[in-house]
Amino acid sequence: MKITLELPPDVEAQLRERATRRNVEAVRRLLAEAFVPTVEALLREASEELTDEEFEAVADQLADELTASLGPQTPSMSDYAVSREGIYEGHPSL
Numbered sequence: 001m002k003i004t005l006e007l008p009p010d011v012e013a014q015l016r017e018r019a020t021r022r023n024v025e026a027v028r029r030l031l032a033e034a035f036v037p038t039v040e041a042l043l044r045e046a047s048e049e050l051t052d053e054e055f056e057a058v059a060d061q062l063a064d065e066l067t068a069s070l071g072p073q074t075p076s077m078s079d080y081a082v083s084r085e086g087i088y089e090g091h092p093s094l
Helices: 009-020 024-045 052-070 084-088
Strands: none
Touching: 009 024, 024 052
16 A cells, blocks of 8 residues: 655645754654544545454555654654553652
């Protein structure tokens, strides 16, 4: 599967600028934000509902392709960073 991201000129300019500065985290955030409308459009185009297994396969493939495009030098987030404790660390509980 090949997915093409259509970026507005201002987002493309931001992406180029941040890539030039080698700001990996900013590039990752921009791509993730740009990816959302593309995925939503693809899901709207789907004519039939996916089974859980088909959805998992598509999600895994998209994740693999995103990981491959970011390259091996891209740091990943720790399990703690995406855990409930990590997300709410330093925030008072209600």
